[in-house]
Amino acid sequence: MEQFWQKLTSFAFHRTGENTLEAKTTILAQETIDYLQQLVGSPGNNMLLYQTALTHRSVVHDPATPDLIESNQRLEFLGDAVLGMLVSDYLFRHFPASAEGELSNTRAKIVNSKSLAGFARSIGLGDHLLLGESADHHNIRVSESALADAFESLIGAIYLDKGAHVAYDFVVRHIINHANFKSIVATEYNYKSRLIEYTQSLHLPPPLYAVLAEAGAEHAKTFTVTVTCNEELLGTGTARRKKDAEQLAAKEAMEKIDEQRISDNNA
Numbered sequence: 001m002e003q004f005w006q007k008l009t010s011f012a013f014h015r016t017g018e019n020t021l022e023a024k025t026t027i028l029a030q031e032t033i034d035y036l037q038q039l040v041g042s043p044g045n046n047m048l049l050y051q052t053a054l055t056h057r058s059v060v061h062d063p064a065t066p067d068l069i070e071s072n073q074r075l076e077f078l079g080d081a082v083l084g085m086l087v088s089d090y091l092f093r094h095f096p097a098s099a100e101g102e103l104s105n106t107r108a109k110i111v112n113s114k115s116l117a118g119f120a121r122s123i124g125l126g127d128h129l130l131l132g133e134s135a136d137h138h139n140i141r142v143s144e145s146a147l148a149d150a151f152e153s154l155i156g157a158i159y160l161d162k163g164a165h166v167a168y169d170f171v172v173r174h175i176i177n178h179a180n181f182k183s184i185v186a187t188e189y190n191y192k193s194r195l196i197e198y199t200q201s202l203h204l205p206p207p208l209y210a211v212l213a214e215a216g217a218e219h220a221k222t223f224t225v226t227v228t229c230n231e232e233l234l235g236t237g238t239a240r241r242k243k244d245a246e247q248l249a250a251k252e253a254m255e256k257i258d259e260q261r262i263s264d265n266n267a
Contacts, residue, residue, distance in 0.1 A: 118178075
């Protein structure tokens, strides 16, 4: 396993000369810097990465914000992928009897926004978010979507700054060893995985998700997503995050499918 992580760590982007964040100055308070050091387990090499991870998009759209501030949306994209890989690795190694579908379902239960927001609350991440002056600070600091995005962004920052091995250690300490980990795995249910399994059972093409509409201010958008199969609309969902809207669309689709199954059985 050590060799595996050494190879992965070599792909982390420690390009000090190429990373535009390196040339900028952090605005993090000392309290937040100390907090991050305690979380990660060692001082950060590039604190601008962690500042970006904590920067809510409301900062970027605030007229009073300096141009040097970047929101955590790009890091959230990377952190989402890194987290999925790290959790997949853990599940593959520790659940050898589980089939591919079971592993996918378990991973989805761990990395959905509700679970991630819970992990973020347990480490007090909301208290350290950087928010725009005109933003609703209280609601954002407790927002499920804002906390989940920041948590994923933090994992992305750790991966870039310290490598995959330290990111994996963070995931183990703050997700796998979390007091609610077992209950999350046992109680959450992933509708997207169910829908994929259903379409596969009928030899149909995989479900396709598309954004139907976006609404609200740039830092407080909601997304309406549709899911189709063979060009037939199966469900629609609306949420603050596209991934959550996809889950709701898949949930509506599965509820319709389950209702149809019951109706066919009673016919």
